[in-house]
Amino acid sequence: MSPYQLPKQQIVETAQSLVEKGYLMATGGNLSIRIAGQNAFAVTPSNYDYGKMTPDDVCVLDFDLNVIEGALKPSVESALHAGVYQTRADVQAVVHTHQVYASTLALINAPIPALFDEQVRFLGRSVEIIPYAPSGTGFLKNAIVKHIKNHHNAYILQNHGALCFGHDVERAAHNVEILEKCALAYLLALCTERQTSQIPLPIREIAFAKLRKDQKKAERGEMSTSGE
Numbered sequence: 001m002s003p004y005q006l007p008k009q010q011i012v013e014t015a016q017s018l019v020e021k022g023y024l025m026a027t028g029g030n031l032s033i034r035i036a037g038q039n040a041f042a043v044t045p046s047n048y049d050y051g052k053m054t055p056d057d058v059c060v061l062d063f064d065l066n067v068i069e070g071a072l073k074p075s076v077e078s079a080l081h082a083g084v085y086q087t088r089a090d091v092q093a094v095v096h097t098h099q100v101y102a103s104t105l106a107l108i109n110a111p112i113p114a115l116f117d118e119q120v121r122f123l124g125r126s127v128e129i130i131p132y133a134p135s136g137t138g139f140l141k142n143a144i145v146k147h148i149k150n151h152h153n154a155y156i157l158q159n160h161g162a163l164c165f166g167h168d169v170e171r172a173a174h175n176v177e178i179l180e181k182c183a184l185a186y187l188l189a190l191c192t193e194r195q196t197s198q199i200p201l202p203i204r205e206i207a208f209a210k211l212r213k214d215q216k217k218a219e220r221g222e223m224s225t226s227g228e
């Protein structure tokens with residue numbers, strides 16, 4: 001059996017669950033898992049139906065994008081995933097989606113301020129907008145690498161979609177759901193044209209400190225894969 005079987009299996013299960021919940025559509029978006037102890041990651045293939053995907057279809061690449069395992073063409077955003085793993089030692093899984101509500105904020109260039117305790121605890125102080133760059137280009141990878149050094153776990157890609165990280169793939173997928181809930185609530189709040197209140201600053205900092213503690217544990221490989 002391939003030493004990469006478990007992450008490949010996790011990618012298929014997570015992708016299909018995200019499709020069922022409506023966060024991934026058809027072939028849009030992509031996800032990856034870091035291979036522990038190697039400069040490598042497993043990533044979804046390019047333009048391939050998630051419903052049909054099996055673990056054998058998942059690609060394993062090194063950080064220079066050389067194929068270690070897999071017959072299909074890897075995701076066109078593979079460079080972006082490699083860039084995240086090289087920049088953020090705490091990140092063990094990356095999910096990129098075109099989820100609708102976060103994508104709407106991506107169109108009106110509206111970052112999400114600190115609205116909810118849970119949001120800051122898992123996504124970071126705010127959800128920033130990463131400026132537009134075309135899909136699949138080095139420009140997009142560079143824009144992302146530049147922004148993610150603030151240790152947040154969710155970002156909106158201008159005129160494109162969303163990007164979520166986690167210390168394991170379950171956490172990354174859960175962060176996709178938290179982001180979408182916050183994006184919808186914020187959009188509705190904006191529609192009322194009334195002032196949106198934020199959580200108190202000291203609470204925001206306490207919640208973010210908890211996230212940073214998790215991230216430092218993940219960097220040392222001490223984070224359990226079951227989450228909390």
Ligand SMILES: [Zn+2]
Binds near residue numbers: 029097098160
């Ligand atoms: Zn995309």
